[in-house]
Amino acid sequence: xxxxxxxxxxxxxxxxxxxxxxxxxxxxxxxxxxxxxxxxxxxxxxxxxxxxxxxxxxxxxxxxxxxxxxxxxxxxxxxxxxxxxxxxxxxxxxxxxxxxxxxxxxxxxxxxxxxxxxxxxxxxxxxxxxxxxxxxxxxxxxxxxxxxxxxxxxxxxxxxxxxxxxxxxxxxxxxxxxxxxxxxxxxxxxxxxxxxxxxxxxxxxxxxxxxxxxxxxxxxxxxxxxxxxxxxxxxxxxxxxxxxxxxxxxxxxxxxxxxxxxxxxxxxxxxxxxxxxxxxxxxxxxxxxxxxxxxxxxxxxxxxxxxxxxxxxxxxxxxxxxxxxxxxxxxxxxxxxxxxxxxxxxxxxxxxxxxxxxxxxxxxxxxxxxxxxxxxxxxxxxxxxxxxxxxxxxxxxxxxxxxxxxxxxxxxxxxxxxxxxxxxxxxxxxxxxxxxxxxxxxxxxxxxxxxxxxxxxxxxxxxxxxxxxxxxxxxx
Numbered sequence: 001x002x003x004x005x006x007x008x009x010x011x012x013x014x015x016x017x018x019x020x021x022x023x024x025x026x027x028x029x030x031x032x033x034x035x036x037x038x039x040x041x042x043x044x045x046x047x048x049x050x051x052x053x054x055x056x057x058x059x060x061x062x063x064x065x066x067x068x069x070x071x072x073x074x075x076x077x078x079x080x081x082x083x084x085x086x087x088x089x090x091x092x093x094x095x096x097x098x099x100x101x102x103x104x105x106x107x108x109x110x111x112x113x114x115x116x117x118x119x120x121x122x123x124x125x126x127x128x129x130x131x132x133x134x135x136x137x138x139x140x141x142x143x144x145x146x147x148x149x150x151x152x153x154x155x156x157x158x159x160x161x162x163x164x165x166x167x168x169x170x171x172x173x174x175x176x177x178x179x180x181x182x183x184x185x186x187x188x189x190x191x192x193x194x195x196x197x198x199x200x201x202x203x204x205x206x207x208x209x210x211x212x213x214x215x216x217x218x219x220x221x222x223x224x225x226x227x228x229x230x231x232x233x234x235x236x237x238x239x240x241x242x243x244x245x246x247x248x249x250x251x252x253x254x255x256x257x258x259x260x261x262x263x264x265x266x267x268x269x270x271x272x273x274x275x276x277x278x279x280x281x282x283x284x285x286x287x288x289x290x291x292x293x294x295x296x297x298x299x300x301x302x303x304x305x306x307x308x309x310x311x312x313x314x315x316x317x318x319x320x321x322x323x324x325x326x327x328x329x330x331x332x333x334x335x336x337x338x339x340x341x342x343x344x345x346x347x348x349x350x351x352x353x354x355x356x357x358x359x360x361x362x363x364x365x366x367x368x369x370x371x372x373x374x375x376x377x378x379x380x381x382x383x384x385x386x387x388x389x390x391x392x393x394x395x396x397x398x399x400x401x402x403x404x405x406x407x408x409x410x411x412x413x414x415x416x417x418x419x420x421x422x423x424x425x426x427x428x429x430x431x432x433x434x435x436x437x438x439x440x441x442x443x444x445x446x447x448x449x450x451x452x453x454x455x456x457x458x459x460x461x462x463x464x465x466x467x468x469x470x471x472x473x474x475x476x
Contacts, residue, residue, distance in 0.1 A: 054278075
């Protein structure tokens with residue numbers, strides 16, 4: 001290990017190199033004997049599925065650019081929107097670019113892309129770089145990236161480089177998961193090789209043939225060839241072995257079920273998922289997934305696994321593409337609505353609640369469901385019995401006193417048979433008229449008191465009373 005110590009001293013002596021030594025020498029062997037690199041780790045199905053899920057789900061989400069003004073945000077159209085949603089460069093679509101950069105960050109720890117600017121200092125293209133050719137350096141206290149291609153090193157300033165990375169020791173670059181998890185991944189690679197050898201060498205026939213006498217070279221070679229030909233490979237599994245001349249077969253290996261082979265393979269899937277915060281059901285490991293918890297696990301996947309990567313993208317784009325000082329009110333946001341969409345019954349209940357509380361309009365709901373707007377669908381409604389937060393509800397007003405009907409012994413009201421038809425109708429409908437007009441007065445009083453509390457009684461009066469007489473006549 002002296003040579004390794006010399007390498008370590010050489011790296012630590014140069015403070016300009018911020019890359020950890022394990023990122024430059026990731027090919028160290030593991031206890032299992034397997035060499036773990038990002039390339040060999042991608043040969044593990046669970047590792048590949050985790051990287052693929054994260055990169056594809058991040059890349060498929062649309063990115064919107066907003067400008068915040070006071071309490072209102074407005075979506076704006078910028079060159080960045082086209083680069084992140086349509087075409088990142090003349091050779092690559094936006095999804096391919098974001099998928100590639102996120103996969104580099106997940107598998108190699110860091111994803112790099114150089115920004116191409118025009119004369120107006122607007123981004124016109126993003127060019128992804130091989131993460132193995134980029135190193136983060138520091139000179140005279142300033143950071144820069146060194147891109148080495150064909151032995152030629154080219155410096156790139158931070159404002160010209162998009163750098164997406166995960167957790168790291170100093171926060172400037174990300175850990176390489178294949179190195180940190182090399183022992184766990186090495187054990188998985190070893191189990192994969194064992195499975196291939198197990199089926200390729202005739203399932204679990206692992207042992208020695210014992211002969212009572214000494215065999216010559218030709219006899220030994222003939223016995224070896226015939227035994228492998230008859231019992232080697234998965235196609236020859238379970239064939240009976242015929243032993244001659246008093247030979248005996250002594251088994252040396254153990255059966256896979258005794259070594260808990262299947263349990264080891266299943267544990268390997270869960271072990272890989274832990275490194276990525278990936279719910280096992282997303283990589284088709286459904287041992288603990290049920291109909292009652294699968295939806296909750298899907299929400300946890302978005303919130304716990306995807307959301308950190310989305311925020312890394314949003315903040316890096318904000319830092320590099322929009323000036324923090326001159327455009328501090330401009331930001332980017334991924335639309336994760338499609339990933340959080342529930343079943344039809346749950347969406348119906350959610351939309352109904354949002355419309356009743358005034359948060360959504362009908363056209364807002366139709367837009368979320370990819371439907372065209374309707375006329376007059378942008379209005380917001382709320383329940384009429386709701387009051388502002390902090391206000392005390394007004395006590396209910398007593399109902400109007402019932403009108404006492406005259407008894408039979410009482411004298412009839414003046415007029416008697418001499419009263420005209422209008423007077424008789426007024427006397428017969430008096431109770432209904434009083435009740436109707438009392439309701440009109442209650443509504444008028446409630447609206448006047450509400451306008452008075454808000455301080456706009458005069459403006460309300462000027463708008464309310466011109467048409468109030470017509471309303472009263474219609475009610476009566």
